[in-house]
Amino acid sequence: MKQPVSIKKPEGKLGVLLPGLGAVATTTIAGAMLTRKGKGEPIGSLTQMGSIRLGKRTDGRTPLIKDFLPLASLDQIAFGGWDLFPDTAYESAMHAEVLSKEHLDLVKDELSAIKPMPAVFYPEYVKRLHGPNVKKGADKFEMAQQVEQDIKGFLKTNGCDRGVAVWCGSTEIYQEPTPVQQSLKAFEEGLKKSDPSISNSQIYAYACLRQGVPFANGAPNMTVDFPAMFELSRERNVPIAGKDFKTGQTLMKTILAPGLKARMLGLRGWFSTNILGNRDGEVLDDPENFKTKEVSKLGVLEHILQPTLNQKLYGNIYHKVRIEYYPPRGDQKEGWDNLDIFGWLGYPMQIKVDFLCRDSILAAPIVLDLALLMDLASRANFHGIQEWLSFYFKSPMTAPGLYPEHDLFIQSMKLKNTMRWMMNEELITHLGNEYYD
Numbered sequence: 282m283k284q285p286v287s288i289k290k291p292e293g294k295l296g297v298l299l300p301g302l303g304a305v306a307t308t309t310i311a312g313a314m315l316t317r318k319g320k321g322e323p324i325g326s327l328t329q330m331g332s333i334r335l336g337k338r339t340d341g342r343t344p345l346i347k348d349f350l351p352l353a354s355l356d357q358i359a360f361g362g363w364d365l366f367p368d369t370a371y372e373s374a375m376h377a378e379v380l381s382k383e384h385l386d387l388v389k390d391e392l393s394a395i396k397p398m399p400a401v402f403y404p405e406y407v408k409r410l411h412g413p414n415v416k417k418g419a420d421k422f423e424m425a426q427q428v429e430q431d432i433k434g435f436l437k438t439n440g441c442d443r444g445v446a447v448w449c450g451s452t453e454i455y456q457e458p459t460p461v462q463q464s465l466k467a468f469e470e471g472l473k474k475s476d477p478s479i480s481n482s483q484i485y486a487y488a489c490l491r492q493g494v495p496f497a498n499g500a501p502n503m504t505v506d507f508p509a510m511f512e513l514s515r516e517r518n519v520p521i522a523g524k525d526f527k528t529g530q531t532l533m534k535t536i537l538a539p540g541l542k543a544r545m546l547g548l549r550g551w552f553s554t555n556i557l558g559n560r561d562g563e564v565l566d567d568p569e570n571f572k573t574k575e576v577s578k579l580g581v582l583e584h585i586l587q588p589t590l591n592q593k594l595y596g597n598i599y600h601k602v603r604i605e606y607y608p609p610r611g612d613q614k615e616g617w618d619n620l621d622i623f624g625w626l627g628y629p630m631q632i633k634v635d636f637l638c639r640d641s642i643l644a645a646p647i648v649l650d651l652a653l654l655m656d657l658a659s660r661a662n663f664h665g666i667q668e669w670l671s672f673y674f675k676s677p678m679t680a681p682g683l684y685p686e687h688d689l690f691i692q693s694m695k696l697k698n699t700m701r702w703m704m705n706e707e708l709i710t711h712l713g714n715e716y717y718d
């Protein structure tokens with residue numbers, strides 16, 4: 282097989298721009314800084330700790346992914362972002378209470394130097410938040426232009442050759458696409474008319490893509506998953522990806538459900554509830570914002586279990602997801618799952634999961650990996666939806682007309698095979714007999 286892509290070397294600095302400098306963003310930034318200093322391990326990050334098998338099992342070639350792929354190194358990254366609260370990354374991280382003061386103080390100066398740029402913030406998309414660090418502009422188009430200026434200014438000031446953006450802002454209210462999202466022309470007219478169906482996150486995404494900055498969406502809101510953005514990403518040759526980081530409860534769901542299906546065990550019901558007390562939880566306490574998250578979380582089982590193919594096992598599932606805002610827990614979410622399953626001759630069984638997780642600790646390595654892999658994709662000249670990154674998302678974006686792949690193990694195979702393909706290595710099929718191993 283010939284080298285299908287030529288990948289530009291990761292020379293110079295990479296600007297990692299994070300709209301929303303809250304718990305997830307600051308945990309990511311602080312973690313990358315601590316890792317750079319040898320004061321922490323980037324656990325959970327495939328790009329930093331993962332390896333990849335190449336060739337036959339007998340070849341004994343299993344390099345680290347970061348040695349195999351031409352990724353930007355952590356030393357080459359400059360972090361920045363936007364937020365409606367003026368707190369520096371250090372202050373915001375202290376407020377979020379994810380990492381300890383002792384940990385944060387090891388990188389206090391670097392974190393304190395990151396001051397959020399003023400946000401594009403029309404409050405109707407996130408009603409629970411009120412902050413002073415916001416842009417003023419006559420219309421949404423002007424706001425987008427200001428974001429473009431911010432990007433250019435940030436890259437210049439920090440000596441960056443290129444940028445990449447990962448949305449770490451709050452979840453916006455649930456929206457269905459309107460005619461404004463159906464073409465780039467309609468979208469740009471909508472921006473000039475400040476059309477109410479154009480949200481804050483869409484304004485950032487539009488500005489990033491126009492500046493050639495790849496954009497990954499970590500929240501469940503509709504941000505880059507509509508025709509106008511597909512058109513812009515093609516026109517500017519920029520990768521896009523989303524949506525909603527796959528972290529706590531949904532991560533568990535996409536680990537367990539493929540196992541049940543692989544063993545042909547039936548499922549009657551799956552009830553998931555969790556409590557969390559961070560700012561994300563507060564925003565999700567608003568029913569309109571919760572609806573966005575609920576839709577993202579509910580899609581998972583159907584696509585993994587394929588009830589139309591497995592009618593007797595999965596044709597009648599009751600699936601319910603709840604999130605309760607409970608301030609005492611902060612970022613230390615607790616997620617409970619009750620699964621009613623059945624086996625041989627229909628005999629019922631139950632599985633209970635109690636996951637005492639830390640939301641931002643699980644999300645931070647995803648943000649870092651997405652930033653590095655989206656930058657790689659861009660240097661490899663990829664554009665449009667990056668389905669090979671579905672591994673990282675609760676609600677993976679797909680090409681129009683295709684169903685999303687939710688099974689974590691298929692996603693992982695797809696991710697690694699794309700890496701092999703990019704680097705002109707044989708794809709691994711796991712056929713596993715003496716001729717094809």
Ligand SMILES: NC(=O)c1ccc[n+]([C@@H]2O[C@H](COP(=O)([O-])OP(=O)(O)OC[C@H]3O[C@@H](n4cnc5c(N)ncnc54)[C@H](O)[C@@H]3O)[C@@H](O)[C@H]2O)c1
Nearest residue numbers: 301303304305364400450451452481500526528560561640
């Ligand atoms: N932590 C996880 O496990 C996880 C998993 C999946 C998705 N997410 C999503 O990631 C996002 C971030 O989560 P978090 O825990 O850091 O939340 P957070 O509330 O701590 O941080 C979000 C930040 O975004 C800011 N913000 C909101 N609107 C903005 C705008 N228009 N421009 C700039 N800043 C804006 C808020 O002021 C806040 O500081 C949320 O949407 C959340 O749903 C998180």
